[in-house]
Amino acid sequence: MDAVFKALADPTRRLLLDRLRERNGQTLGELCAHLGMARQSATQHLDVLQRANLVTVVRRGRERLHHLNPVPIHQVQERWISAFDQPRLSAISAITQQAEEQAMATSTSTSGVPDYVYVTYIRASAEQVWRALTDADLTARYWGHANVSDWQTGSTWEHRRTDGSEEVDVAGRVLESVPPTRLVITFQESAADGDEDPVGEPSVVTFAVEPHEGIVRLTVTHERLADQASHDGVSHGWPAVLANLKSLLETGEVLPAEPWQMTPVRGARAHADA
Structure with missing residues (x-):
């Protein structure tokens, strides 16, 4: 959990996660273009997100496609939040889980990235x-x-x-x-x-x-x-x-x-x- 909290503490890394939530399966170049950030800086932030298991990389030929992995965020919610108000937040947890699963499948076959x-x-x-x-x-x-x-x-x-x-x-x-x-x-x-x-x-x-x-x-x-x-x-x-x-x-x-x-x-x- 320490690695997850450290990764989420930085606004730039949260912005990277937002960009992947909007469109999964982006290359480093695509992420840099959206953020106006140098490739070296983006790579350092993505390395932190990968170590926290918040981002996973899938190789496709010579490309490295970055995908949002929402499981650690869900685990944080289950461990640190839902235990305090389980009846009300269990419904939110279900909504979050389904939304995360949908986010993992936002790419289409015509875009050339995994579905x-x-x-x-x-x-x-x-x-x-x-x-x-x-x-x-x-x-x-x-x-x-x-x-x-x-x-x-x-x-x-x-x-x-x-x-x-x-x-x-x-x-x-x-x-x-x-x-x-x-x-x-x-x-x-x-x-x-x-x-x-x-x-x-x-x-x-x-x-x-x-x-x-x-x-x-x-x-x-x-x-x-x-x-x-x-x-x-x-x-x-x-x-x-x-x-x-x-x-x-x-x-x-x-x-x-x-x-x-x-x-x-x-x-x-x-x-x-x-």
Whole structure:
């Protein structure tokens, strides 16, 4: 928390966060142009924000795209504010969380930046995280579906139900597989009953696994989403799935209830869209 409070104490760094809240996924040059600031000064402020986990960087070719990570601010709110007035502020917390999730997905596929970026930290090794992402039995435990493939570049993969039917709800192809640090797949919903063709064009999901001194930073990037409904779906779905994965790896047990079954707060979404 010390690093978060230190980062937020500076008005320039708060302004950088505001600019990323307005438009996520900006390069250093774009941020400097909006602030009228030298690149060296902006880099120093962004380094402080990165160390506090308030900003995360996603590489796209030669570009480094900066994304707002609202999780530490949410943790400050939960620890230092909500405990003093839980009933009234729990509603504000829900609004804040949904607004933050929407902010993570403000980029569009036509802008050439990721549509959705989510970062979480897990107390595990890179090999354990990779196995959790690719092992059919483990995905069945924390995702409710078994992800089945040999996970070789060019292979197909399937998101199969675990209710005995083995129906495939999502399928795709492995675009890149570099164990245990990088997995890129296409992601396409299966055709509805009676339809011959899948639903829409495939989106692309990238899992980046970065180990550091006994923990892993897992970054999930979901690109080429078709429409706002797809944005809403992944902004609700990925945090729930990854929270269950994190719980399984750190405690040996998944969460006591399936987190994706929780209905998003409609009022919060309306607030985020306003």
